[in-house]
Amino acid sequence: MAKIKMTTPIVEMDGDEMTRILWKMIKEHLLEPFIELNTEYYDLGLEHRNETDDQVTVDSANATKKYKVAVKCATITPNAARMTEYDLKEMWKSPNGTIRAILDGTVFRAPIVVKGIEPCVKNWKKPITIARHAYGDVYKGSEMKIPGAGKVELVYTAKDGRETRELVHEFDGAGIVQGMHNVSQSIESFARSCFNYALDIKQDLWFATKDTISKKYDHTFKDIFQDIFDAEYREKFDKAGITYFYTLIDDAVARVMKSEGGYIWACKNYDGDVMSDMVSSAFGSLAMMTSVLVSPDGYYEYEAAHGTVQRHYYKHLEGEETSTNSVATIFAWTGALKKRGELDGNQELMDFADRLEKATLDTIEGGKMTKDLALITTIENPTVLNSEDFIKAIAERL
Ligand code: NAP
Numbered sequence: 214m215a216k217i218k219m220t221t222p223i224v225e226m227d228g229d230e231m232t233r234i235l236w237k238m239i240k241e242h243l244l245e246p247f248i249e250l251n252t253e254y255y256d257l258g259l260e261h262r263n264e265t266d267d268q269v270t271v272d273s274a275n276a277t278k279k280y281k282v283a284v285k286c287a288t289i290t291p292n293a294a295r296m297t298e299y300d301l302k303e304m305w306k307s308p309n310g311t312i313r314a315i316l317d318g319t320v321f322r323a324p325i326v327v328k329g330i331e332p333c334v335k336n337w338k339k340p341i342t343i344a345r346h347a348y349g350d351v352y353k354g355s356e357m358k359i360p361g362a363g364k365v366e367l368v369y370t371a372k373d374g375r376e377t378r379e380l381v382h383e384f385d386g387a388g389i390v391q392g393m394h395n396v397s398q399s400i401e402s403f404a405r406s407c408f409n410y411a412l413d414i415k416q417d418l419w420f421a422t423k424d425t426i427s428k429k430y431d432h433t434f435k436d437i438f439q440d441i442f443d444a445e446y447r448e449k450f451d452k453a454g455i456t457y458f459y460t461l462i463d464d465a466v467a468r469v470m471k472s473e474g475g476y477i478w479a480c481k482n483y484d485g486d487v488m489s490d491m492v493s494s495a496f497g498s499l500a501m502m503t504s505v506l507v508s509p510d511g512y513y514e515y516e517a518a519h520g521t522v523q524r525h526y527y528k529h530l531e532g533e534e535t536s537t538n539s540v541a542t543i544f545a546w547t548g549a550l551k552k553r554g555e556l557d558g559n560q561e562l563m564d565f566a567d568r569l570e571k572a573t574l575d576t577i578e579g580g581k582m583t584k585d586l587a588l589i590t591t592i593e594n595p596t597v598l599n600s601e602d603f604i605k606a607i608a609e610r611l
């Protein structure tokens with residue numbers, strides 16, 4: 214069989230620990246036998262980040278601007294323990310944070326739905342994709358403990374020195390206060406990322422805030438989404454047969470629980486943080502979750518939603534067998550290959566990505582899976598495979 218050719222490279226960002234081991238196996242068994250894999254390789258493993266003073270992370274993000282599509286392996290975000298473990302020069306920042314700061318955009322997370330791993334919410338038939346705004350609000354807030362009686366005000370000082378004040382509260386006694394902000398540009402790019410992604414995967418977009426209570430703050434989110442939708446997206450949505458739907462956050466939560474899924478739910482930063490954990494655990498497992506960063510300029514970076522699975526890696530280093538789930542990492546690759554195929558008009562590559570996804574899901578539905586899934590599946594007597602044998606079982610089906 215002739216291998217599928219790729220005209221433009223994908224940016225390949227290698228990573229750490231157990232996911233780095235899976236990465237190599239996926240390439241060896243599932244990709245390289247079928248594709249003349251064309252990637253520009255960046256080693257984001259912690260050792261190499263340390264050697265290059267983290268320049269490699271910046272370079273990989275800039276390469277993503279050039280080629281538009283990247284696939285990323287999970288990476289260690291250093292903490293104090295990693296400083297000694299890897300003898301680091303500095304406590305390097307989270308690579309995801311660095312890449313996000315360069316590319317801007319929104320992270321979309323969706324469960325990988327497979328028969329045998331049933332959502333706790335019994336009417337959820339299709340995935341629910343959470344789009345989380347990744348800037349501002351309480352994550353960039355400033356707070357004060359108020360020791361006793363006194364007045365708290367918001368003060369805006371314009372460039373010309375003029376002040377605008379707004380009373381927060383006249384305190385009679387002790388209390389607390391919090392100030393938070395967002396910037397219009399970030400909300401606009403969040404909106405555009407969501408509209409573009411909805412068009413991309415042809416699903417309805419829901420957005421919800423508490424605009425009835427927060428008449429300026431949340432209402433601005435609502436207004437920016439609506440203005441951009443009316444000016445730039447309404448016609449495109451009509452053509453694609455999808456809708457944009459705004460409602461109050463409490464109404465959205467109630468509707469989500471009663472829905473059958475199959476839409477994108479755009480969330481402000483805090484709502485996205487909380488709701489994505491609820492939705493992902495209700496769907497089954499973090500190892501069955503795709504994650505893609507979509508920039509407003511049309512750059513795409515695909516990854517798994519989970520980390521480097523450190524505990525399994527240490528077992529692996531001791532020569533013990535592991536049963537680590539590679540599905541999310543496989544789907545990071547298929548997402549990137551499909552997007553590459555779409556941008557290059559390479560139908561063969563897109564078809565291959567679909568077949569690899571199908572082979573992966575069929576393997577699980579056929580009763581062969583890793584231990585994490587075997588523990589929660591409704592399939593009787595599943596065969597538990599180790600990390601490599603699971604990938605080989607997929608290769609066999611493929
Ligand atoms: P983790 O990699 O998400 O794993 C936590 C636990 O979840 C594992 O010990 C395992 O449970 C289970 N798990 C996660 N993924 C699995 C998979 N694919 N197959 C089977 N089980 C899976 O988190 P961590 O081990 O606490 O973090 C390790 C490193 O990941 C940290 O240094 C952190 O900085 C980094 N991280 C990176 C990213 C990223 O690059 N996107 C995201 C999050 C964390 P059992 O042990 O019970 O089997």
Ligand code: MG
Nearest residue numbers: 485486487490
């Ligand atoms: Mg969270």
